[in-house]
Amino acid sequence: MSVNIAVLGAQWGDEGKGKIVDMLTPHFSAVARYQGGHNAGHTVYVKGTKFVLHLIPSGILHPGVTCIIGNGVVVDPQALFKEVDELARMGVNVDGRLLISEKAHVILPYHRELDVLSEARRGERKIGTTSRGIGPAYEDKIGRRGIRMCDLLGDRDALAQAVRENVHARNQIIKESTLDWKPLFDQLVTYGERLRPWVGDASLFLARLRDDDRNVMYEGAQATLLDIDHGTYPFVTSSNASIGGVCTGLGVPPSAIDGVLGVAKAYTTRVGEGPLPTELSGDLAERLREGGQEYGASTGRPRRCGWYDAVVVRYSARINGLDAIALTKLDVLDGLPEVRICTGYRTSKGVLTEFPADLRPLGTAEPVYETLPGWTGATRGATRFAALPSEAQRYIKRLEEVSGVPCAIISTGSDRGETIVRDDTIIQSWFSKQLA
Secondary structure (H helix, E strand, C coil), X not given: CCCEEEEEECCCCCCCHHHHHHHHHHHCCEEEECXXXXXXXXXXXXXXXXXXXXXXXXXXXXXXXXXEECCCEEECHHHHHHHHHHHHHCCCCCCCCEEEECCCEECCHHHHHHHHHHHHHHHHHCCCCCCCCHHHHHHHHHCCCCCEHHHHHCCHHHHHXXXXXXXXXXXXXXXXCCCCHXXXXXXXXHHHHHHHHHEECHHHHHHHHHHCXXXXXXXXXXXXXXXXXXXXXCCCCCCCCCCHXXXXXXXXXXXXXXXXXXXXXXXXXXXXXXXXXXXXXXXXXXXXXXXXXXECCCCCCECEEECEEXXXXXXXHHHHCCCEEXXXXXXXXXXXXXXXXXXXXXXXXXXXXXXXXXXXXXXXXXXXXXXEECCCCCCCCCCCHHHCCHHHHHHHHHHHHHHCCCEEEEECCCECCCEEECCCCHHHHHCHHHHC
């Protein structure tokens, strides 16, 4: 009997999903990414070597594992080729192990232009996008004028017409310069030839894996609080980073999801604009930022840092039906005299204990904190829960209580081996047959 689980972000992204996916991959035949674009950055350290992935699932670092880019992902061919070439330079060959859904939409050069223009027009209300064309590509998708992978490989006349119409629409918006459709069409034809060996029916491939009782892991990018429907709108990404995106972004039924693992940091970060109720400033914020190397893997932007927000994680648990949490970067808190957990937001109308849809109260809200003692001993590199300082154990147990989800995995460093997998959690039950 196969085990198919989803691994997704339970906060505002950058939680360390790449490491968790990489660590779990040996249990799986395939890892399938279901949404987002190359605005995602999954960083994995293997024996001291740093790999940064943007489109290709983190499982690619394990020989024999098939990696799938689903139809819910928008793909910039140039970015994909760059990633493939960099992996090859580092000794990782994707040929025969990479499958891109024929229904995945393509990011085109004018999408990047429109992204920059849209952000500039917002002025002070800017969202903080990566300006990589992700949003405009999704806009074209929803507007039913997008260009898909199958279009690059199909009828040339139909592709030429689509490119011509889209470039004409672009030229009506950006009047300062005119784009010629023909060179872009020729470029897309060239891209299609290189992409051809990798493009296929991802939904059918996944169905056949399940029929053969092969394990599949569904990999999310960004996170629940950046979800277009359930995140801190409008300061969100343009796709469904929460659990529903698995079904729509890969063409699999809900019954194909056996478990959901949410990834959360032992504190909280976010990149870009929008609310962050527990945000810190000054020396403590800088301490977390430098200790956790909180800089965007895709953009290098410094991340905003704050204490662990249990309201956010409880919300993610409800939206996604989380079975367990993988808690990351516990070691960043080593040496702090005290640690805090946010359990609510104090507003003019009382204390909120559930995350609101209307973000305005969060602008003046004061976090309600529980304060626990810190620890002087090191957690870094620990591989057993009992080896953690007693104060760190207490902190984790309290996080479980206020978040309502068990911490099944605890990351105590950047490398694969610096991880605790607790033997009293659902992770063991998921893989009991494989581990027996």
